[in-house]
Amino acid sequence: MAKQYPLAQVVVQLEQGRPPEPDAGFLGAALDPAEAGLLLIPVPWEATTSYGGGTSQGPQAILKASHQLDLEDAAFGQPYRAGISFIEADDTIAELNLPAREAALTVIEALEEGKKAPAELALVNRASEEVNRHVYQQARAVLSQGKLAAVVGGDHASPQGLIQALAEQHADFGILHLDAHHDLREAYEGFVCSHASIFFNVMAQQAQVSRLVQVGIRDYCRREADYARDLGERARVFYGAELFRSKAGGESWLSICDRIIAALPQQVYVSFDIDALDPPYCPNTGTPVPGGLSFDEASYLLERLAQSGRQIIGFDLCEVAPGKEDEWDANVGARILYKLCGATLRSQGMC
Numbered sequence: 541m542a543k544q545y546p547l548a549q550v551v552v553q554l555e556q557g558r559p560p561e562p563d564a565g566f567l568g569a570a571l572d573p574a575e576a577g578l579l580l581i582p583v584p585w586e587a588t589t590s591y592g593g594g595t596s597q598g599p600q601a602i603l604k605a606s607h608q609l610d611l612e613d614a615a616f617g618q619p620y621r622a623g624i625s626f627i628e629a630d631d632t633i634a635e636l637n638l639p640a641r642e643a644a645l646t647v648i649e650a651l652e653e654g655k656k657a658p659a660e661l662a663l664v665n666r667a668s669e670e671v672n673r674h675v676y677q678q679a680r681a682v683l684s685q686g687k688l689a690a691v692v693g694g695d696h697a698s699p700q701g702l703i704q705a706l707a708e709q710h711a712d713f714g715i716l717h718l719d720a721h722h723d724l725r726e727a728y729e730g731f732v733c734s735h736a737s738i739f740f741n742v743m744a745q746q747a748q749v750s751r752l753v754q755v756g757i758r759d760y761c762r763r764e765a766d767y768a769r770d771l772g773e774r775a776r777v778f779y780g781a782e783l784f785r786s787k788a789g790g791e792s793w794l795s796i797c798d799r800i801i802a803a804l805p806q807q808v809y810v811s812f813d814i815d816a817l818d819p820p821y822c823p824n825t826g827t828p829v830p831g832g833l834s835f836d837e838a839s840y841l842l843e844r845l846a847q848s849g850r851q852i853i854g855f856d857l858c859e860v861a862p863g864k865e866d867e868w869d870a871n872v873g874a875r876i877l878y879k880l881c882g883a884t885l886r887s888q889g890m891c
């Protein structure tokens with residue numbers, strides 16, 4: 541494990557602008573988690589990825605790319621001063637990932653050949669539950685110290701344990717979910733904890749989530765759209781096409797952001813799937829869909845959310861998959877991650 545430093549020393553290291561060691565922590569300096577206000581929990585998990593792979597490499601690639609970031613944020617000032625620690629990835633999840641991924645591929649192959657789901661399905665479901673339990677325990681340990689917790693995935697199944705831990709602390713909160721997909725499929729391909737099922741599971745299991753607000757959705761099946769409608773007051777969807785239509789008709793992005801935010805309660809969890817963004821920002825993500833938000837639009841939505849007086853109680857960033865050739869996806873991911881940190885800390889009066 542790389543050496544970790546107290547906050548005062550990290551701030552000095554960062555502000556001196558020295559080139560970071562390759563194994564340095566978030567933004568280029570390794571903060572002792574005990575001194576952090578916000579802990580980023582890496583979840584290198586992608587068992588049920590259904591199209592392009594690689595998102596289990598996301599946390600490490602984002603951490604490395606974060607060394608290139610400048611510290612000042614135009615919207616949120618100096619979030620790093622509140623203490624952001626990217627904790628060490630836990631071996632448990634990485635060790636579960638590969639065998640579960642292989643088992644999942646066997647299942648997907650059988651389904652594609654029109655066969656019945658093989659025994660490997662149970663293995664994937666068991667491993668998924670173990671990952672959820674593990675993330676839940678990590679998150680609970682962070683929250684019990686009065687600190688903020690966030691998950692860096694991994695595919696979109698990664699943050700379920702965090703949301704579960706938050707639901708024990710907050711009786712009523714909303715989720716702002718940015719994504720190209722609803723992720724409302726029940727046990728997609730038989731995988732109970734599929735990346736495509738996360739919000740089906742959350743809405744079924746966490747009654748504390750009073751409102752799910754989905755933004756940028758543009759690739760979905762009828763059943764998911766029906767399910768969202770059947771959630772009634774508990775869900776509000778801002779489809780990609782609807783957002784574009786509003787803009788084409790002359791509504792400002794500011795006004796659209798405020799309509800989105802108005803649908804959220806006082807306490808908000810943010811779930812950010814990088815494929816909410818237009819694919820030029822995330823060409824290697826597992827299931828890219830043309831259209832989507834620009835980096836500036838997404839950042840401004842977070843800025844308005846933090847300004848709205850609501851509290852962001854936690855967040856995740858998922859589905860960032862580093863390219864083989866370059867750092868672009870991870871670079872964008874690191875910048876979105878820093879925005880999420882800034883918005884969260886600002887909303888809590890911590891930066």
Ligand SMILES: [Mn+2]
Pocket residue numbers: 696719720721723735813859
């Ligand atoms: Mn997703």
